[in-house]
Amino acid sequence: MSDTKPWYIKGLRFACTECGKCCTGTPGYVWVTPDEIEKMAFFLQLSIQEFSKRYIKRVGNRFSLIEKKNYDCVFLKEKKCQVYGARPIQCQTFPYWPEHLKSSMHWKEAAKMCEGISDNAPLVSFEQIENQRINTCAKNRSDD
Ligand code: SF4
């Protein structure tokens, strides 16, 4: 019988340093649901209509936050998220995205971009990772 336990069963080392790098970089999408749009609009004390006009673009039948000209997320300001308390699930669940958890090699690849993934960071348990992973409906700032 083959061992089906995930490679990260003993947990992974990660703690966010708030460097803001995962909100920048190459062109991508921050996918948002109508519920998340409503939550962010409320957070910024804007109507859903006004919020959507300013910050949302439609991509096919999905919605994404817009980016600045340099491809930073529209809500990144001085390395801080301006909607942190209402940020989308995709942002909340980084870096535990399916593509980063495929293998230790993929996780190491993610560490090149995310300095919070480090041998010196606290251990995050398998259960905590799974809770995050299950919440991830799509990848943040992805190109698909
Ligand atoms: S790149 Fe990693 S360490 Fe930096 S803000 Fe994003 S999650 Fe935190």
Ligand code: SF4
């Ligand atoms: S919404 Fe906030 S956490 Fe998410 S990508 Fe934009 S700045 Fe980063």
